[in-house]
Amino acid sequence: MKKRISFITLLYLIAVTGIAQIANIQVPELEKKHFRNTIRIPDLDGYKTLKCDFHMHTVFSDGIVWPDVRIEEAWEEGLDAIAITDHIEYTPHKPFVGGSFNSSYEIAYQKAKELGIVLIRGAEITRDMPPGHLNVLFVKNIDKINVPDPMGAIMEAKNQGAFIFWNHPCWTAQQPDSCIMFSMHKDLIKKHVISGIEVFNEKEWYPIALHWCLENNLTILGNSDIHDFTSHYYSMEQWHRPMTLVFSKDTASENIREALFAGRTVAWFAKYVAGKEVYLQELFRKSVIVDKPGKTIKGETALTLKNMSDFTFELSSLSVPGKSVVFHPGESISMKVKPDEEFFVTNWFIGADKNLRVRFF
Ligand SMILES: [Zn+2]
Ligand SMILES: [Zn+2]
Structure with missing residues (x-):
């Protein structure tokens, strides 16, 4: 009864004061402003460094x-x-959503064009081990890959020109006690059907997969495999999502494809980087600039180093026990080094248990 009286009173007030004549007042300050984050990673000689994620899901799967x-x-x-x-x-x-296996690509395509994001048509072949889960990129028609036989699906993707990589090889749901490469994988690698492996997936890093990539000259990938919103899942204030850095002539889709087949990638996840030594060495050289070389006193030179990138470097001297420094994105540090002094970058991997070695002279 009390509620009814209040409502009647309100109607009376509106009638008397004329408040109801104002139909719509916008409050724009409520709306979130969206900005594009800039990731500072140097380009390599002759190539642009593209920040890519080749593994993610929408409502069109899980x-x-x-x-x-x-x-x-x-x-x-x-x-x-x-x-x-x-x-x-x-x-x-x-x-609930219907559609075909091509729907997620077709729906997202317009938005990708609008925002300048390169969208690659792909899918995840999802089978028991072996072969486990394989991502197929640059395919033409995903509906045709939906066949019962795993080899039939893989070969259909290959015939469509796919770049195929083995996802999360050491995922404990499929390899609970150990992580091995099955003869089916070896065979598919030998026949150039599988061309890469994820060394990093979601929040898992597989050093053994880096070893397999280097041993078999395969492309090294690190991807999010995100099912949730990335900002819900990852600690974005401190890090970025895991990604594959691709060294490509430009952003054209066919050149990204060329770079993937040529193995010009590294995986970047939180503070870690994993890849071929040649790329890590060049990334390091172009990220860390010797700002002010100082005087050499008693065989040591004072250096001011500037980290121009968003990489984190954890440096540890090979010749001076206990001498180490953490070098954050954008930071400048001063350090005395001997002319022949070498450092391990202990969070950068050029092998399953091998760190990048660098020097400043
Ligand atoms: Zn999977
Ligand atoms: Zn997945």
């Missing part, structure tokens, strides 16, 4: 976001190229 969201996230986080790779064999939301 992810929780609409395909457009993946493009908006990539734009805000400063990525250049992504592949939406919904599972072919696992589509729990299918009764």
Whole structure:
């Protein structure tokens, strides 16, 4: 009864004061402003360094976001190229969203064009081990890859010109006690059907996979495999999502494909970097600038070093026990070094248990 009286009173007030004549007042300060983050990573000689994530899901498999969201996230986080790779064999939301296996790509394509994100058509072949889960990129029609036989699916993707890589090889759900490469993988690598392996997936890093990549001259990948919103899942205030850095002539999709087949990549996840020594060495040289070389006193030179990148470097001297320094993005540090002094970058990996070695002279 009390509520009814209040409502009647309100109607009376509106009638008397005329408040109801104002139909719509905008409050724009409530709306969040969106900015694109800049990731500072140097280019290599002759190549642009593209920040890419080639593994993620939407509601068209078991992810929780609409395909457009993946493009908006990539734009805000400063990525250049992504592949939406919904599972072919696992589509729990299918009764609610319908569509075909190409839908996530087709829906996201317009938004990608609008925001300047390179969107690569891809999918995840999702089978028991072996072969486990394989991502296929640059495919033409994902519906045709939906066949019962795993080898049939893989070969159909290959015939469509796919770049194929082995996902999360040491995922404990598929390899609980150890992590081995099965003869099926060896065979597919030998036949140039599998061309790369994820050394990093979601929040897991597999040193043995880096060893396999280097041993077999395979492309090294690090991807998010995100199902949630990236900003819900990752600690974005401190880090970025895991990504594959691709050294490509430019952002054209066919040149990204060329770079992937040529193995010009490194994986970057939190403070860690994993890849071929030649690329890590050049990235280090172009990221760390000797700002002010000082005087040499008693065989040691005072250096001011500037980290021009968003990489973190944990340096540890090979010749002076206990001498170490953590070098954060954008930071300048002063340090005395001997002319022949070498350092390990203990968070940069050029082998399963091998760190990059650097010097400043
Ligand atoms: Zn998977
Ligand atoms: Zn996945």
